[in-house]
Amino acid sequence: MLHAQKQITPAKLFQPNDFHWNETSFKGPIQKATTRNYGYTFNKADSTYTEYTASNHEKDVFIDNDQIEEFDKKGRVVKFFYLEQDGTTFLEEENMYNRKGLYHNTKRDEVRKKVNGKSVTKIHEIHESRMYTIYGSLKEVWVKSSFQDDYFIKERYFYSDANVLLKKELYNSNVRTEYYLTCKGSSVDTDYVYLYAYDDQNRLTEKKIYAYEYNFDEDYYKVVNYRNFSDYTLHTVINYEYNNKNLIVKEVRKNLGGYLIGVVNTITRKYDHKDRLIEDMATYTAGHGNGHMYEYYEENGELVRVVGIYTSKKNGVKNLLKRINYITGKVDDHFVRYDYSNGNLVEIEKYNLYGDQIASKNIRDYESHEFVYTYDMYGNWTSRILLEKGIKKEKIVRELEYFEE
Numbered sequence: 001m002l003h004a005q006k007q008i009t010p011a012k013l014f015q016p017n018d019f020h021w022n023e024t025s026f027k028g029p030i031q032k033a034t035t036r037n038y039g040y041t042f043n044k045a046d047s048t049y050t051e052y053t054a055s056n057h058e059k060d061v062f063i064d065n066d067q068i069e070e071f072d073k074k075g076r077v078v079k080f081f082y083l084e085q086d087g088t089t090f091l092e093e094e095n096m097y098n099r100k101g102l103y104h105n106t107k108r109d110e111v112r113k114k115v116n117g118k119s120v121t122k123i124h125e126i127h128e129s130r131m132y133t134i135y136g137s138l139k140e141v142w143v144k145s146s147f148q149d150d151y152f153i154k155e156r157y158f159y160s161d162a163n164v165l166l167k168k169e170l171y172n173s174n175v176r177t178e179y180y181l182t183c184k185g186s187s188v189d190t191d192y193v194y195l196y197a198y199d200d201q202n203r204l205t206e207k208k209i210y211a212y213e214y215n216f217d218e219d220y221y222k223v224v225n226y227r228n229f230s231d232y233t234l235h236t237v238i239n240y241e242y243n244n245k246n247l248i249v250k251e252v253r254k255n256l257g258g259y260l261i262g263v264v265n266t267i268t269r270k271y272d273h274k275d276r277l278i279e280d281m282a283t284y285t286a287g288h289g290n291g292h293m294y295e296y297y298e299e300n301g302e303l304v305r306v307v308g309i310y311t312s313k314k315n316g317v318k319n320l321l322k323r324i325n326y327i328t329g330k331v332d333d334h335f336v337r338y339d340y341s342n343g344n345l346v347e348i349e350k351y352n353l354y355g356d357q358i359a360s361k362n363i364r365d366y367e368s369h370e371f372v373y374t375y376d377m378y379g380n381w382t383s384r385i386l387l388e389k390g391i392k393k394e395k396i397v398r399e400l401e402y403f404e405e
Contacts, residue, residue, distance in 0.1 A: 028378030029403040030071050037064035040392040105129050135163045168194040209236040287313030
């Protein structure tokens with residue numbers, strides 16, 4: 001394995017609208033990533049928890065556990081877990097892949113220290129096994145928890161002879177998890193069936209969603225590998241229309257059941273001569289709606305401005321309001337995003353050429369933050385320091401290991 005040390009000059013490694021927190025997105029032949037958090041400033045409360053004073057530390061203070069991710073040579077996560085300082089691990093996840101590279105199995109473990117703090121106890125474990133068709137399409141997902149003796153169906157998919165999805169079944173009632181053990185009182189859960197219809201060009205034209213509701217207390221984690229379709233109730237019908245370039249221009253959602261019963265939601269989309277989305281608009285039965293308008297740079301075609309659209313109807317008169325949501329642009333050696341609310345500028349965010357945020361300023365709250373990075377030879381950051389008004393608040397360190405190329 002290799003430990004990258006060499007610094008490189010930043011290059012344009014992303015599109016200016018791909019701004020992100022680059023914590024789990026890695027470049028290069030990554031093999032293992034260990035992330036650790038340190039803090040500099042802590043708030044101490046008095047005995048009544050009404051007064052707080054800040055305590056600053058010059059040295060790094062370890063404030064969290066290690067987050068460890070391990071990858072295979074194709075860049076897929078094969079193991080993810082947290083490691084406490086005393087060696088206790090929790091929320092462990094292992095991913096396995098079949099010979100065709102398809103995601104096959106997941107195992108999650110939660111282990112906590114016992115009250116005496118010396119040993120660990122496994123609380124929960126989930127195994128998920130996936131089956132695929134000969135075409136590589138997902139066919140079935142089976143799940144087993146540590147509270148059960150056998151696997152139960154979670155998802156089931158049906159295809160045509162041409163490998164076109166016709167039906168999807170989702171079951172929620174048969175996998176007992178630690179989360180559900182904490183639920184109290186009566187509640188309702190739902191299983192779903194999706195039916196898909198296509199035109200002669202294999203374009204999706206209709207999606208029907210059927211639901212089966214059951215009582216959480218009475219039916220929870222009973223073995224359910226199949227339900228009669230007659231037990232389900234049609235809840236939603238979605239229809240799609242296309243232009244001559246196979247782009248969706250209209251989507252109509254009719255809610256026939258659930259808490260949105262009777263509501264019809266219509267989404268229309270418009271495109272420019274380069275097939276870029278320039279407007280989407282959602283309108284509802286009551287006449288109100290919302291959407292967005294998109295503007296692009298002519299030089300490079302990159303998205304530069306998003307404008308929010310809001311419509312309402314009062315006394316039969318339709319009102320239209322347009323407000324800027326955000327503007328992006330390149331300034332010197334970084335990119336800037338301006339966020340608006342109700343037409344007013346509320347936040348300014350700056351990003352470097354790696355796509356990592358380097359500064360933010362909240363206009364309303366008068367808060368400002370800066371981020372200082374160190375990068376390795378692959379363009380992955382190995383440390384990030386958060387500063388608030390010039391004072392160090394937090395540091396995240398990543399130890400990155402790579403496969404030999």
